[in-house]
Amino acid sequence: MTGMSRRRVFGLAGAGVALAGAGAAGAGIDRALGSAEATTDVVPFHGQHQAGIVTPAQEHLHFAALDVTTKDRAKLVSLLKTWTDAARRMTAGREVGASGAVGGSPAAPPSDTGEALELPASSLTLTIGFGPSLFDDRFGLAGRRPEALAELPAFPKDKLDPARSGGDLCIQACANDPQVAVHAVRNLVRLGFGTTEVRWSQLGFGRSSSTSTAQTTPRNLFGFKDGTNNLKAEDPAALDEHVWVTAADGQAWLAGGSYLVARRIRMHIETWDRTSLEEQEQVIGRTKGSGAPLGQQAEFDPVDLHVGGAGGEPLVPVDAHIRLASSESLNGAKILRRGYNFVDGSDGLGHLEAGLFFICFNRDPRKQFIPMQKALSAKDAMMEYIQHTGSALFAVPPGVSESGYWGDTLFEG
Amino acid sequence: MTGMSRRRVFGLAGAGVALAGAGAAGAGIDRALGSAEATTDVVPFHGQHQAGIVTPAQEHLHFAALDVTTKDRAKLVSLLKTWTDAARRMTAGREVGASGAVGGSPAAPPSDTGEALELPASSLTLTIGFGPSLFDDRFGLAGRRPEALAELPAFPKDKLDPARSGGDLCIQACANDPQVAVHAVRNLVRLGFGTTEVRWSQLGFGRSSSTSTAQTTPRNLFGFKDGTNNLKAEDPAALDEHVWVTAADGQAWLAGGSYLVARRIRMHIETWDRTSLEEQEQVIGRTKGSGAPLGQQAEFDPVDLHVGGAGGEPLVPVDAHIRLASSESLNGAKILRRGYNFVDGSDGLGHLEAGLFFICFNRDPRKQFIPMQKALSAKDAMMEYIQHTGSALFAVPPGVSESGYWGDTLFEG
Numbered sequence: 001m002t003g004m005s006r007r008r009v010f011g012l013a014g015a016g017v018a019l020a021g022a023g024a025a026g027a028g029i030d031r032a033l034g035s036a037e038a039t040t041d042v043v044p045f046h047g048q049h050q051a052g053i054v055t056p057a058q059e060h061l062h063f064a065a066l067d068v069t070t071k072d073r074a075k076l077v078s079l080l081k082t083w084t085d086a087a088r089r090m091t092a093g094r095e096v097g098a099s100g101a102v103g104g105s106p107a108a109p110p111s112d113t114g115e116a117l118e119l120p121a122s123s124l125t126l127t128i129g130f131g132p133s134l135f136d137d138r139f140g141l142a143g144r145r146p147e148a149l150a151e152l153p154a155f156p157k158d159k160l161d162p163a164r165s166g167g168d169l170c171i172q173a174c175a176n177d178p179q180v181a182v183h184a185v186r187n188l189v190r191l192g193f194g195t196t197e198v199r200w201s202q203l204g205f206g207r208s209s210s211t212s213t214a215q216t217t218p219r220n221l222f223g224f225k226d227g228t229n230n231l232k233a234e235d236p237a238a239l240d241e242h243v244w245v246t247a248a249d250g251q252a253w254l255a256g257g258s259y260l261v262a263r264r265i266r267m268h269i270e271t272w273d274r275t276s277l278e279e280q281e282q283v284i285g286r287t288k289g290s291g292a293p294l295g296q297q298a299e300f301d302p303v304d305l306h307v308g309g310a311g312g313e314p315l316v317p318v319d320a321h322i323r324l325a326s327s328e329s330l331n332g333a334k335i336l337r338r339g340y341n342f343v344d345g346s347d348g349l350g351h352l353e354a355g356l357f358f359i360c361f362n363r364d365p366r367k368q369f370i371p372m373q374k375a376l377s378a379k380d381a382m383m384e385y386i387q388h389t390g391s392a393l394f395a396v397p398p399g400v401s402e403s404g405y406w407g408d409t410l411f412e413g
Numbered sequence: 414m415t416g417m418s419r420r421r422v423f424g425l426a427g428a429g430v431a432l433a434g435a436g437a438a439g440a441g442i443d444r445a446l447g448s449a450e451a452t453t454d455v456v457p458f459h460g461q462h463q464a465g466i467v468t469p470a471q472e473h474l475h476f477a478a479l480d481v482t483t484k485d486r487a488k489l490v491s492l493l494k495t496w497t498d499a500a501r502r503m504t505a506g507r508e509v510g511a512s513g514a515v516g517g518s519p520a521a522p523p524s525d526t527g528e529a530l531e532l533p534a535s536s537l538t539l540t541i542g543f544g545p546s547l548f549d550d551r552f553g554l555a556g557r558r559p560e561a562l563a564e565l566p567a568f569p570k571d572k573l574d575p576a577r578s579g580g581d582l583c584i585q586a587c588a589n590d591p592q593v594a595v596h597a598v599r600n601l602v603r604l605g606f607g608t609t610e611v612r613w614s615q616l617g618f619g620r621s622s623s624t625s626t627a628q629t630t631p632r633n634l635f636g637f638k639d640g641t642n643n644l645k646a647e648d649p650a651a652l653d654e655h656v657w658v659t660a661a662d663g664q665a666w667l668a669g670g671s672y673l674v675a676r677r678i679r680m681h682i683e684t685w686d687r688t689s690l691e692e693q694e695q696v697i698g699r700t701k702g703s704g705a706p707l708g709q710q711a712e713f714d715p716v717d718l719h720v721g722g723a724g725g726e727p728l729v730p731v732d733a734h735i736r737l738a739s740s741e742s743l744n745g746a747k748i749l750r751r752g753y754n755f756v757d758g759s760d761g762l763g764h765l766e767a768g769l770f771f772i773c774f775n776r777d778p779r780k781q782f783i784p785m786q787k788a789l790s791a792k793d794a795m796m797e798y799i800q801h802t803g804s805a806l807f808a809v810p811p812g813v814s815e816s817g818y819w820g821d822t823l824f825e826g
Contacts, residue, residue, distance in 0.1 A: 060618075062756065064765075101636055102702035106691035113686055114636020114701055115619075115754075118629070163761060178591075179619035182634075182756050186765060190686050197763030203616070203756055205473075206528075206592035216531070219592075221599075223514055223527020273526055273603050278519035288527055289515035341528075343475065343595050343616055344757065348576060350610030352477075352599060 041176070042121045045091045047399040048256050049244065052125030053336065053361050054233040056212040058174040061204035061340040062181040063262065063357065064189065065131070065167025065392055066196040073139045077411050079195045083128070083188055084405040093121030096187040113190065116183035124175040126184055128406045129260045129394025134168045144410060146251040148259060148364050149395045155377035157387065164264050164390030167199045172260070172359070178203065200390070202264065204340025204357045211338055217291060217299065221267050221341050221354055222385070224284050225291035228299055229326075231336040242334045242368065243361050253409040256398030258361040261335075261369045264342075264390030267355040272385045283381040285320030293322065305329070319381040325372055333368045335360040355386070365393060454589070455534045458504045460812040461669050462657065465538030466749065466774050467646040469625035471587040474617035474753040475594040476675065476770065477602065478544070478580025478805055479609040486552045490824050492608045496541070496601055497818040506534030509600040526603065529596035537588040539597055541819045542673045542807025547581045557823060559664040561672060561777050562808045568790035570800065577677050577803030580612045585673070585772070591616065613803070615677065617753025617770045624751055630704060630712065634680050634754050634767050635798070637697050638704030641712055642739075644749040655747045655781065656774050666822040669811030671774040674748075674782045677755075677803030680768040685798045696794040698733030706735065718742070732794040738785060746781045748773040768799070778806060 043051050068076055086096045095101055097111025104110055135145035151166075171188055175181040182203075189198055208220045209227025213234045220226040231238050247255040272280070281287055281294065291299035295307040295315035305323055309315045316323050327334045339358040347353045362368035377383060397407050456464050481489055499509045508514055510524020517523055548558035564579075584601055588594040595616075602611055621633045622640025626647045633639040644651050660668040685693070694700055694707065704712035708720040708728035718736055722728045729736050740747045752771040760766045775781035790796060810820050 064759075069763075102690065102700075104690060106694075107689050109687055110636070110690050110693075110701070112636075113634075113682070115632045115634050117632060117636070117702075177619070179632075179754065182618075182754075182767070186634075186682065186756075186767070189765065190683070193683070198759040198765055199763075201756070201759040201765055203758075205595075206590075219528045219530060221526075221528050221595075223523070223525075223530070269526070269599065270603070270606070274522055276520050277515065277517060277523050280523075281519075287515070288523070289530075341592065341595075343599075343614070345616075346477075346611040346614040350482075350612075352602065352611055352614055354595070354599070 041123045042092055043123050043125050045088050045126075045400070046402050049399045050127045050257075050396060051091070051399075052127035052172055052174050053243070053258060053338070053396070054211055054239060055123070055125050055174070056215055056233065057207040057210055057338055058123050058125070059176045059205065059207060060174065060178040060181050061207075061357065062173045062178070062185045062201070063204070063359070064171045064173075064185045064201040065199045065262075066169045066171070066189070066192065067199045068134065068138070068168045068196050070195050071138045073411075075195055076139060077407075079192055080407050080411070081405040082191050084400060086188060086191055087126040087184075087406070090116075090184045090187065091121060091124045091126060093124075096191070113183065113187055116180050119177055119180050122175040122177040122180040124173065124180050124184055126188070127172040127174075127260075127396060129170040129172070129396045130407065130410070131167050131169065131392065131394050133166065141410070144251060144253060146245075146249070146254055146395060148250070148366050149393065152261070152365070152391055152393050153370065155373050155388065157377055157383055158391070159387050159389055160391050161389050164200045164202075166392050167394075169196065170260065170262070170392065170394045178205070202342060202357050202390075204342045206341045208339040208341055208356055208358075209337040211336065220356055221269055222272055222280070222284070224280075224286060224288055225299060227337050228286075228291055229303070229322075231334055238334065239336070242363055243336050245363055249364065253413045254395055254397060255409075258363060258396045259365050259369075260394045260396050261358070261360050261362065261365060262390070262392045262394075263358040263388050265356045265358050266353065266387045266389045268385050268387070269354050270351055275385075282317050283321060283385070285316045285322035294320075303328075317381070319379050321376070321380050321382045324375045324380050329375065330368075330372055333372060335362045335368050335372065361396065454536045455505055456536050456538050458501050458539075458813070459815050462812045463540045463670075463809060464504070464812075465540035465585055465587050466656065466671060466751070466809070467624055467652060468536070468538050468587070469628055469646065470620040470623055470751055471536050471538070472589045472618065472620060473587065473591040473594050474620075474770065475586045475591070475598045475614070476617070476772070477584045477586075477598045477614040478612045478675075479582045479584070479602070479605065480612045481547065481551070481581045481609050483608050484551045486824075488608055489552060490820075492605055493820050493824070494818040495604050497813060499601060499604060500539040500597075500819070503529075503597045503600065504534065504537045504539060506537075509604070526596065526600055529593050532590055532593050535588040535590040535593040537586065537593050537597055539601070540585040540587075540673075540809060542583040542585070542809045543820065543823070544580050544582065544805065544807050546579065554823070557664060557666060559662070559667055559808060561663070561779050562806065565674070565778070565804055565806050566783065568786050568801065570790055570796055571804070572800050572802055573804050574802050577613045577615075579805050580807075582609065583673065583675070583805065583807045591618070615755060615770050615803075617755045619754045621752040621754055621769055621771075622750040624749065633769055634682055635685055635693070635697070637693075637699060637701055638712060640750050641699075641704055642716070642735075644747055651747065652749070655776055656749050658776055662777065666826045667808055667810065668822075671776065671809045672778050672782075673807045673809050674771070674773050674775065674778060675803070675805045675807075676771040676801050678769045678771050679766065679800045679802045681798050681800070682767050683764055688798075695730050696734060696798070698729045698735035707733075716741075730794070732792050734789070734793050734795045737788045737793050742788065743781075743785055746785060748775045748781050748785065774809065
């Protein structure tokens with residue numbers, strides 16, 4: 001009965017009837033209960049590129065960085081295969097193991113932890129990355145480290161917490177239901193027990209950038225539309241230029257992959273909230289209401305960095321965020337942003353601990369993220385209101401074929 | 414133009430057109446942009462009881478405990494009036510201040526922080542509570558402290574973090590969009606600057622209990638349906654008996670109110686996940702799949718604590734969670750549960766920091782929550798897998814009239 005869906009089990013037995021017997025029968029069951037959504041909210045796992053990069057940004061994030069605790073390469077490869085199979089299942093809305101949360105032996109721990117039972121796939125994507133530290137002497141990968149995969153340099157005003165930085169591996173889980181994203185990370189972490197452990201983890205909500213022209217531009221916790229000029233899924237030529245690594249870039253195993261930069265950016269929202277509307281708009285370089293660039297009328301009007309005001313000063317100030325981050329100021333460099341807002345409780349000093357968990361994908365951080373962040377950290381007026389408290393860089397391998405596994409081009413090539 | 418909705422402004426001006434002028438005109442604007450949802454997802458703020466108690470549990474929580482930093486009673490009362498007006502506006506899907514995020518003077522900070530612009534009301538509810546410490550000698554309230562509003566006793570195996578416990582005030586924000594809940598708390602905290610500060614704050618997701626018969630029972634991070642036998646909005650007689658305080662209970666100002674207990678419960682999910690399905694079901698007292706009580710067929714079958722198995726032992730074990738928490742074992746005591754699941758990053762030891770942010774409402778914690786928690790902390794088999802790391806108790810004043818304010822019966826009576 002492998003492949004029978006939980007929907008069908010319920011359909012046969014009648015909704016609300018106890019699952020007696022369904023457990024034993026339920027190998028390969030879907031989680032969702034007859035929701036029409038369940039068939040339409042699955043993002044394909046296989047493909048040339050990993051999902052979760054140009055996939056229209058979902059509403060919720062659970063990001064985990066892990067360290068590998070074994071020195072046994074075979075054990076690591078075995079875990080990557082296990083993870084890939086688990087990811088195939090969970091992104092399809094299925095339980096992580098064949099016997100699921102209730103279908104195994106009562107005397108054994110269930111193969112799925114169960115908290116996503118009845119929940120649809122929720123557009124879950126799982127995206128893996130490999131940190132620079134994975135390419136040390138433990139796994140024989142030193143010769144396969146791309147030159148671009150080096151620790152990020154220190155930037156001015158960084159205040160990085162080592163407990164929120166780095167990692168041998170990362171898993172980015174995005175979904176339209178946070179419980180589905182949390183379930184996925186938790187079950188992968190569980191499968192990694194004895195091989196990996198969680199180094200740090202971050203939840204996020206309210207996607208801070210859209211990655212598709214079909215999405216409206218969301219607002220960050222400064223209250224501004226964020227990511228208006230982001231690269232979009234509908235512009236494959238730009239993605240080829242700015243996101244996807246090619247074999248000619250250096251390491252053939254990474255062709256079709258990308259680099260993920262994660263920066264935990266604490267926002268000093270209390271200070272920001274005491275700033276005038278005019279100052280806020282000057283810092284960003286856009287109007288707060290419509291999101292139009294200063295000097296323009298509507299959100300998607302092209303940014304004009306040269307248009308001057310009455311006094312001759314540029315309407316987009318010299319230290320405005322959108323000027324310094326613009327491709328025009330960065331020799332054409334662009335990135336694909338995919339971050340999320342966060343609130344992590346309070347800071348012990350009477351304030352909310354809130355900000356932006358910045359994620360971007362780029363083809364070569366040395367030419368894209370690093371020069372951008374150098375410019376921003378040195379000159380951006382916004383730096384007065386933010387602090388980077390976590391940082392990590394990962395090489396994101398290409399997509400997986402139906403017979404492949406995460407990282408196969410790295411380990412098998 | 415007070416009262417003109419943002420929807421209408423956009424309707425007149427054409428969607429996507431810059432908001433030039435709308436800001437100045439936009440006193441009292443709604444946030445949402447023409448979504449049909451915006452008119453149907455408003456939970457009324459006024460009423461006999463505060464919203465957010467029997468309101469069908471929303472998907473997301475932002476809970477904040479605050480301390481009052483002034484000793485000036487008038488300043489505190491003034492803030493409660495300001496907060497009430499802000500809550501009226503935000504729960505209706507409007508911006509927090511009359512001028513909103515973009516409608517004020519460019520030289521002044523906006524009255525709304527802006528991150529919820531374009532988002533509908535999202536069933537936002539805001540619920541306030543007063544902690545025991547508010548009734549000390551600062552505000553002349555000592556004589557009005559209900560006897561039931563005393564610090565909770567220490568329970569066996571508590572490992573409470575003072576930085577996650579207590580508070581003079583609490584604000585519970587629930588909404589179907591986390592950004593709306595976060596926006597509401599953030600703006601109330603902002604209005605309290607100089608009068609209150611955040612003591613601790615907690616985000617939650619995936620409501621761990623339903624509070625209406627119209628809702629399905631969600632699952633907690635142990636993977637079990639949680640709150641099957643919860644009190645429900647549709648049973649007003651039970652709510653009168655177990656949730657709503659009456660004047661005869663002692664302090665007339667609290668009539669129509671309740672007591673909110675918050676407990677941050679860390680779950681040792683890694684240990685749990687290594688436990689057999691049978692053991693998990695014995696700990697809970699229900700089957701994992703259907704949620705049926707052990708010995709029964711379907712989730713909502715009545716729990717029978719006496720039915721015995723083949724060996725004469727009760728099918729619901731003597732240390733099962735549902736037995737110890739049952740009203741039958743607690744002289745008829747029941748509570749209204751309204752908690753949320755949480756993941757707060759990782760614990761620095763390789764694990765996710767995850768669990769249940771337990772919230773319940775009850776009429777007298779001395780007769781309901783406290784005896785329940787005494788029984789659970791002493792005998793519940795689940796205690797092996799959980800640890801209480803935060804705790805707070807608040808008296809929740811009654812609902813507010815259209816001319817009243819949060820706490821008026823306490824401060825004016």
